[in-house]
Amino acid sequence: MIELSHLTKVYGGIAVVNDVNMTIEAGTLTVIVGTSGSGKSTLLRMVNRLIEPTKGSVFIEGRDVSMLPAYELRRSIGYAIQNHGLFPHWTVARNIATVPMLLGWDRKKVDARVEELMELFQLDHEQFAGRYPHELSGGQQQRVGVARAMAAKPALLLMDEPFGALDPIIRAKAQADLKAIQRRTGTTILLVTHDMAEAVHLGDRIAVMDAGHLKQYAPAADILARPADAFVDDLIGTVDRPFHYLTLGTVGSAVEPGEADGAPLNADASLYEGLGALLWSGRKTAPVVDAAGAPLGRVSLDTIADRAARPQ
Amino acid sequence: MTTLADAGSDGSTLPRIDRLGVVIAILIAGSLALPFVTFRPTRIAAGTGLRLFDALPAVVAMAVAAGLVAALVTAVASHRPVFRLALGALALAALALGAGAAGAFLTPADNPYARIAPASGFWVSLFAGAMLVTDAMVRLKLGPVGRLVALTITAALIAALFASGAWSHLSLIAEYRSRADVFWREAGAHLMLAAGSLAAALVVGLPLGVLAYQVRAVRDPLINVLNIIQTIPSMALFGMLIAPLGWIAANVPGAHAVGIRGIGMAPAFLALFLYSLLPMVANTVVGLNGVSRAVVDAARGMGLTERQRLFQVEMPLALPVILTGIRIVLVQNIGLATVAALIGGGGFGVFLFQGLGQTATDLILLGALPPVALAFAAAVGLDAVVELSGKGAA
Numbered sequence: 001m002i003e004l005s006h007l008t009k010v011y012g013g014i015a016v017v018n019d020v021n022m023t024i025e026a027g028t029l030t031v032i033v034g035t036s037g038s039g040k041s042t043l044l045r046m047v048n049r050l051i052e053p054t055k056g057s058v059f060i061e062g063r064d065v066s067m068l069p070a071y072e073l074r075r076s077i078g079y080a081i082q083n084h085g086l087f088p089h090w091t092v093a094r095n096i097a098t099v100p101m102l103l104g105w106d107r108k109k110v111d112a113r114v115e116e117l118m119e120l121f122q123l124d125h126e127q128f129a130g131r132y133p134h135e136l137s138g139g140q141q142q143r144v145g146v147a148r149a150m151a152a153k154p155a156l157l158l159m160d161e162p163f164g165a166l167d168p169i170i171r172a173k174a175q176a177d178l179k180a181i182q183r184r185t186g187t188t189i190l191l192v193t194h195d196m197a198e199a200v201h202l203g204d205r206i207a208v209m210d211a212g213h214l215k216q217y218a219p220a221a222d223i224l225a226r227p228a229d230a231f232v233d234d235l236i237g238t239v240d241r242p243f244h245y246l247t248l249g250t251v252g253s254a255v256e257p258g259e260a261d262g263a264p265l266n267a268d269a270s271l272y273e274g275l276g277a278l279l280w281s282g283r284k285t286a287p288v289v290d291a292a293g294a295p296l297g298r299v300s301l302d303t304i305a306d307r308a309a310r311p312q
Numbered sequence: 313m314t315t316l317a318d319a320g321s322d323g324s325t326l327p328r329i330d331r332l333g334v335v336i337a338i339l340i341a342g343s344l345a346l347p348f349v350t351f352r353p354t355r356i357a358a359g360t361g362l363r364l365f366d367a368l369p370a371v372v373a374m375a376v377a378a379g380l381v382a383a384l385v386t387a388v389a390s391h392r393p394v395f396r397l398a399l400g401a402l403a404l405a406a407l408a409l410g411a412g413a414a415g416a417f418l419t420p421a422d423n424p425y426a427r428i429a430p431a432s433g434f435w436v437s438l439f440a441g442a443m444l445v446t447d448a449m450v451r452l453k454l455g456p457v458g459r460l461v462a463l464t465i466t467a468a469l470i471a472a473l474f475a476s477g478a479w480s481h482l483s484l485i486a487e488y489r490s491r492a493d494v495f496w497r498e499a500g501a502h503l504m505l506a507a508g509s510l511a512a513a514l515v516v517g518l519p520l521g522v523l524a525y526q527v528r529a530v531r532d533p534l535i536n537v538l539n540i541i542q543t544i545p546s547m548a549l550f551g552m553l554i555a556p557l558g559w560i561a562a563n564v565p566g567a568h569a570v571g572i573r574g575i576g577m578a579p580a581f582l583a584l585f586l587y588s589l590l591p592m593v594a595n596t597v598v599g600l601n602g603v604s605r606a607v608v609d610a611a612r613g614m615g616l617t618e619r620q621r622l623f624q625v626e627m628p629l630a631l632p633v634i635l636t637g638i639r640i641v642l643v644q645n646i647g648l649a650t651v652a653a654l655i656g657g658g659g660f661g662v663f664l665f666q667g668l669g670q671t672a673t674d675l676i677l678l679g680a681l682p683p684v685a686l687a688f689a690a691a692v693g694l695d696a697v698v699e700l701s702g703k704g705a706a
Binding site for chain 2: 081084158
């Protein structure tokens with residue numbers, strides 16, 4: 001559990017982060033979203049003390065982070081950033097091994113961990129371990145950046161716009177991978193983005209920042225259904241709201257008994273994907289199957305439309 | 313059939329004229345009208361210029377001229393770098409051996425004081441040939457290792473030319489022969505001045521550069537002071553150092569014993585060291601500043617301590633720029649060390665200034681050519697090292 005208490009950062013008389021209080025449950029993925037200059041990155045960087053707060057404290061598992069030397073604290077917290085910040089003069093393997101080496105793990109353990117992580121992030125060890133960052137594609141560099149951040153199995157991972165430099169297709173894949181890896185490892189993740197769709201897609205809870213203030217901190221569905229004020233409403237975007245909302249539910253949750261023609265939809269797909277598939281194929285209904293391919297029933301356009309409506 | 317069509321679509325059937333090649337060709341052609349060597353009855357007497365065909369037996373002169381003309385034609389007509397390199401090298405070899413042969417041919421048996429020296433025609437065509445060779449090397453796009461190999465081969469060929477005795481009748485070698493011991497002693501002094509002051513500048517300049525990078529308040533004042541030192545003419549700086557160093561030698565116990573004097577090696581060394589500081593410090597700061605912000609941020613975020621960040625990340629990434637600073641300093645110092653002779657600091661300048669005093673051109677060349685060659689070799693060598701050091705971090 002991470003607790004931010006009255007966290008404030010003042011630069012030249014202006015509070016870029018203003019008295020923020022927030023509790024982040026262990027094992028969740030929390031997204032801080034806001035426009036540029038909202039103070040979201042500053043907030044994140046105060047957690048691992050890349051920026052020292054003017055006022056207030058950060059507690060991780062009840063311990064005040066200012067009690068540890070900053071470099072020791074940072075070695076216990078994963079850190080991944082936009083443009084990955086990989087060390088260009090080190091190979092992929094050496095980059096991933098950064099924190100374990102700093103912690104003085106023995107060689108064998110480091111090598112084993114690097115192999116394990118490269119497999120987790122779908123980077124062929126044989127092919128990529130000895131390569132330099134500039135020899136990788138943008139998506140591969142980003143994966144190495146996240147693998148490096150998770151190398152010493154930190155309980156907490158901080159990510160500052162980690163997908164900002166990726167093109168849309170690779171970004172969607174990277175987001176899905178991150179979610180899967182987070183579920184598997186149970187790592188607590190605190191991620192900063194300016195993209196509301198990314199926030200809704202990834203976040204168990206979303207924190208909306210504006211001008212240094214925490215405007216709203218709630219599960220994604222609540223933020224969409226009941227935005228705290230006009231700013232949050234604006235950030236969501238009135239046109240996109242129903243579609244954001246649909247990304248939160250799965251086709252499986254809208255199944256009704258019956259049969260339908262055409263290609264089946266996977267129960268794991270989001271309602272948003274289901275809507276797209278129905279609209280594009282010109283159907284009113286589609287069959288739904290589970291992961292094994294067994295029929296579960298059907299889903300209809302009307303049901304999905306109902307699910308996109310503002311909850312009363 | 314296709315060739316005809318290609319020529320037609322190209323709009324022209326004329327071969328493209330190489331502009332640099334034309335310049336080289338004009339230089340070579342012009343050089344044939346200039347004196348190839350100068351003949352002087354004594355070391356400092358006025359000389360008579362002799363053209364190629366007056367300086368050599370007809371057959372040898374024909375051979376040298378043929379080599380030069382072949383290079384001339386290649387320079388204009390051929391676009392293949394390998395060809396241009398080969399013919400350029402051939403012309404240079406013809407020139408070197410021709411000059412040596414002229415020395416042997418012209419030296420009268422009864423006058424050991426007569427001096428034969430390469431003259432304007434030789435130097436102009438040497439320049440043209442060297443241009444052809446270097447241009448061809450640039451076009452070949454040699455990698456750093458290739459350039460180091462080429463440099464080594466060139467040095468070996470020049471050494472072989474001198475060792476073979478082919479030039480033993482030329483005045484430059486005559487001047488060398490009569491002071492061989494002194495030559496090597498001054499060569500050592502020259503290298504000691506240039507490389508020693510560089511080493512001292514490294515030891516002091518690197519930490520200063522790191523300090524200026526880390527502490528913003530230090531950066532501008534430090535760079536400004538070093539900038540001012542850099543603007544003082546070398547002669548003036550030597551002069552300014554005489555008084556304080558002389559005072560130290562006279563008043564600080566032990567200073568005289570370790571070689572500190574108002575004149576001689578000490579002020580020369582100190583002046584070169586001071587000149588070296590600006591490029592060292594400035595390049596260290598620029599190199600460190602050039603490290604990507606994302607990389608520095610990641611290094612901090614990963615939990616590297618400030619020292620680990622400096623030595624494991626920032627310094628290695630700044631290395632190519634710092635090495636460029638070392639290259640600048642070394643090339644600059646090899647040239648500047650020549651002036652050190654004026655205050656008794658030794659070095660190749662000793663011959664240069666003696667030669668100026670005696671109006672003995674050959675002696676001037678003996679003092680001037682080695683530093684030029686050294687500076688050139690240092691520049692080419694360190695450029696290659698800079699490129700190699702940047703390989704992993706492109």
